[in-house]
Every structure is written in C-alpha cells, then in structure tokens.
Amino acid sequence: MHRLLLIDDDEALAPPLAHYLARFDFELSAVTRPSLALARLAAERFDALILDGMLPEMDGFAFCKQVRGGQDPWREIPILMLTARGDLTDRVVGLELGADDYLAKPFEPRELAARLQTILRRTRLGPAAAAPSPLLRFDGVDIDTTRRRVTTAAGPVELTSTEYELLLMLAKAPGKVFSRDEILNRLRGQEADLYTRAVDILVSRLRRKLDPVEALKTLRNAGYCFALPARGEEGA
Known part of the structure; x- marks a missing residue:
C-alpha cells in the first residue's frame, strides 16, 4: 500500500x-x-x-x-x-x-x-525493489545505481526522481543522442507528444546541479546525449 x-x-x-x-x-x-x-x-x-x-x-x-x-x-x-x-x-x-x-x-x-x-x-518505492547494480564511474561523476546516489568532486548531488532517471538513462548509453520525444516516452512510460519543453527544463535543472561538470551535450534539432568518458578512458 x-x-x-x-x-x-x-x-x-x-x-x-x-x-x-x-x-x-x-x-x-x-x-x-x-x-x-x-x-x-x-x-x-x-x-x-x-x-x-x-x-x-x-x-x-x-x-x-x-x-x-x-x-x-x-x-x-x-x-x-x-x-x-x-x-x-x-x-x-x-x-x-x-x-x-x-x-x-x-x-x-x-x-x-x-x-x-x-x-x-x-x-523504486514499490515491491519490485532494485537489484544490486554496478557503480557507473565517469570523469567527474559517479552514479551509484543501487543507492540511487550521484556524486561529483564537490560531493553528493541531490536530484529529484525524474532528474535521476533522466541522468541514468543518458549515462547508460554515453554518446547516444536521445530526442526530446524519446526521453519523455521513456520517463513517462507513455506517449508524450504534448509537452516536449519539459525535457529542456529537466536538462537545465540537471546541468545546474552538476555544474561545473559538463555531462550533458545538446545537439541542435536532435536532442541530448551524455558526453563524459568513463573513468580512465580520457586520453586513451
């Protein structure tokens, strides 16, 4: 209940x-x-x-x-x-x-x-709680998917559930470009053609909270992608 x-x-x-x-x-x-x-x-x-x-x-x-x-x-x-x-x-x-x-x-x-x-x-407040998942480590950001915690060099980053899910979706596919409609459909679990402006707002909020780490990249007329390399990949 x-x-x-x-x-x-x-x-x-x-x-x-x-x-x-x-x-x-x-x-x-x-x-x-x-x-x-x-x-x-x-x-x-x-x-x-x-x-x-x-x-x-x-x-x-x-x-x-x-x-x-x-x-x-x-x-x-x-x-x-x-x-x-x-x-x-x-x-x-x-x-x-x-x-x-x-x-x-x-x-x-x-x-x-x-x-x-x-x-x-x-x-994940329901009975189907998350099974243990690996820690996602990037250059500047760590995402603990078991505890749903995000940290940068400045310390823990407080995210709403929607902000966290958006970050996790992008971070699981670094470099992949997601359109606004794709993001809304994934987050809401339904067709979401009414309000694509919501994605821009969520990305803006995430950027402010992750600053100065530049994790999210905007591709004009295409969408957004996660732009950080995995820990240890930069310069490889």
Missing part, C-alpha cells in the same frame, strides 16, 4: 478520489493548507504528494520550492502537481521548481493513478 498526501483546498475532492485510488493500492490522506501538510510530513511517512497549484497561505509552487529546498527527510519525495488546464506557464514553473510530473485540472482519476504508478516505479 502506497501512502499519498493530497494538498488541495477543495474538501469535496478527497473522499471520492480516496475511494477510487484504493483499488490501485493507494491510501490517500488529505489536507487543505500547506502548514497542515508540513505537520503531517513531519509526523508520518508518505510515498508521494499530490499538490494543487492554488492554495491558501502559499501557492503550490512556493510549497514545492520549500519542500525541495529544505533539509528535511522528505525533500526528495515525489511531487505530482495539479495545474490549470492548458496553462503552460504553470507546468513549466512546477517542473523548474522540482515537481516530478503535472496533471491539468479537471483530470481523470485513472490518469492520475497511472501517473502516480509511473512516479513510484521511478523512485
């Missing part, structure tokens, strides 16, 4: 949604204000957050930024943001602040369940 926390000021949304999500092995709790969400996060363990963009006290984007920027144990918790229908700006801002996915309101509960399942597969 995966535990979810819904943060939405629409009190009527939670009961029917909790009933529907229960069939997918989700247990949904709900709060209407960010302050209540922080109190619940401090006291309980949740596997993911469903975060509305419009909230009292602070909006969902400010709350997402606070969660991602803090030192609390839950700073890496997967976040799915609910945004206004067709509002591309909301989606861009949410992803830039560290949200793992977005869904436009009004939404279909089945799509919400599918996106949550994808997020949780990426974070």
